[in-house]
Amino acid sequence: MGIDIGTGSSRAAAFDLGGRLLFSQAEEYPLSYPRLGWAEQDPEVVLAAVIKALKDLTARLAEHGYRPLVVGLSSVFHSVLPLGKDGRPLANCLPWADSRSTQIVNAWKKDPAARAWYARTGCPLHPMYLPGKIAWWHANEPELFARTARFVSLKEYIITRLFGLPWVDYSVVSGSGLLNEEKLTYDDDVLTALGIGPERLSKLVPTKTVLGELSPEWAAATGLPPGVPWVIGAGDGALSSLGTGGVTPGILTAMIGTSGAVRLASPVPRVDPKGRTWCYHLTEDCWLLGGAINNGGIVYRWLRDGFVPDALRSYDALNTAAARVPPGSAGIIFLPFHSGERSPYWNADARGIVFGLGLEHTAAHLARATMEGITYRMYSIFQALEELAGPAREVRASGGFARSALWLKIMADVFGRRVYVPTVPEGSALGAALLALIAVGALPDLKAAAQLVSINAAYEPDPENHTLYQELYALYTNIYFKLQDEFAALARFRERENKESACH
Template structure:
């Protein structure tokens, strides 16, 4: 039986899986890479470090699977959205990559909003104006790094950078392109009006191809290192977010996916580009037949990590001695606090925020603190605050893309039973947790099988997915959370001028 390689280039790490075409997992390898934050609002990474991590995990996965080369039907790529790398004519990165969390271009976002029709841009591209997307990053680079801008041959994502090393050609899938903020999702081309506004040519971007596009030639040095045939079929693939929906088996109408990893996202698959009159959600391509409407938050697991690192050093040492994950121990602390954290509310805007309000100036707020609260309350309030963010996107999607009849979850937060239960209680809906295989890397595997003709439709992923757990909401907790969520929303809207003022001070 043939096998498919799925490669997932994530925010903070790469993962490669190898599945047989019946879904059996043969190998899985992952490796982290650094995130550099030398200045406030900066989030950078080294493209070469990421490329080497991808090569390393793929090499290890192939060794683990112990398959002869003729048993491998192909390889499919998945990748994080919203990365930005200027490169020269020799394919060298001119600076570190900016990832989605980099908001240094906020002032240029504000300039675009004041000088252009922001809603018209959103309606064409499916992407609200925000520092996460390419338009404001390009403006920042053009004005703040003019010498490097003049040397720039192309603007690429990390996926294009790595695929160039694999394929020696500049191509980008329609999924990553649609998540750039530069692509017209209706005309299916780089947006001509935005190109004119930015004063650049469409030649500075890669050729756009469908997510199911297949090539049959990889670079000799890559083939030699990995032990793969030089004519291996490579499927260009899609962005990790939309692949996560495939990996969860949530392809049918009304099936919503909610993922919390480092960041978080809520998504629904649609059969056409779907945008929101209120500009709350984005829309990215999945295949020629499917699109994904959704919203993402900057502050998912990263907020829980902040709580662990800043307030739980002792607990980390205790967990290590007990052979536990520190997050497990912190979750047991939070379980001892009632739903709603006795009125303590956290707005977890540590890295600004994306959907549904797209406010890069937003900052973290701990509200309602009194002498009764302790570390346990702060931990639970963190989990609840992140879940409130996810719920706000769920509300928007329910209005924009149709009613939700099932919620499937994925990401590292599913390791905390308490956190998944909090989501069920906040949403007031049953939550389903898929078992293995799942995730973006498996989504890449399924898309690869579809592109290679092994599966007729990606909806066939349902045959590979089983639900291992279901969580049911508490009516009492849901009522309490609805009351607190209303307060949470009012706090946010009442602090708009203060968010802008403090962000200006923090940016220096």
């Protein structure tokens, strides 16, 4: 079984030993946005969703006579919440989407000592990472900072509640900005800058560490039979690469869900001399080089919910309409930076742009342009990764966008590579289950696990479309770079407005 603790939902999925999906249960929960640039999440709501999804799944397994062998954990990267001495939250969790520390991080970007962190941590300076968030608490809520016994991710909080263990896996912490990836220890310089010691963080353990089994109380709450071991697992992006078969060099994995990410595997940690990509841990001999975007499917949903007629409010209807629009969206170029930019240029001030809009354009044109714009940003990461780690011969797709034949064809045409869609859409949950099988000795290694990933469909690139998209991508890139000063000026305006509204 694999449990994937995501941004907007938690999913529990069960697979047979051949990697075939048996059943899957998901429970959704909201993000709240109390102020401009802020995002928060109630960790108790997330824990309840995990328990509910697991309980519903175990009930279905029992109905069909299946007995769980092992449970593996996957979770979203970059979340943090403060725990008191009693192990309970002192405040809501700050997810990756929270950018309240932008000013702090922008100041660090001018500091040579802070800029040197990237070479050791594999995490560029950006508000989504934990240093900025912890520093914001220190500067703006010093009493809360002082009362915090331990800063933890959502996954660590759930492990603390279920097992009473103050542990974190190398994978989740490799996406925090706190880990020295060569030494696999917390980075002394980063912690010193934040005013904390390692005693205020969790114990570091390998991703194949067995947590043990649940207490009778939690076993009853989840419906799991006694004796089922849990494995700590890894971060969702790393496990998505495993669950889509992308753990060997040359296989690119591309995920678009709420956000998006592009990854290539490496046997050793690597950082980009230009600072465009990150480096996260899966196992001792598998690291994922990649980049992520804030604005994936969340932007397509934003368009659907607020800007299309009622007849196109379902994704199927909107996708069908968009498919009737030719490649290039009749001249619309969409820059999807609604909540800033992560990879490859890490500009939290960037904001969304629709360029080339005319009276002839419809909601269908905007829908296709949105898909293309998001894919262009993924392509910019793809280019950086090929420059860093060598050519990618194929793409493995996962996430909600992998249910759209149109979007997959757009990716094949933009990237100029064949795009494969695995049979199991829940890549992170499958990856968690496969890593758990390795941990308990049911599989020998990652290579054997990846061979269990089956392919459902493939999309071939069209050379003419690829040429067209290369022309439009060059325009897209030029527009982005020409507006850097304007992005910064607009950010200053928003910050001023935010302060004034807070005073009222």
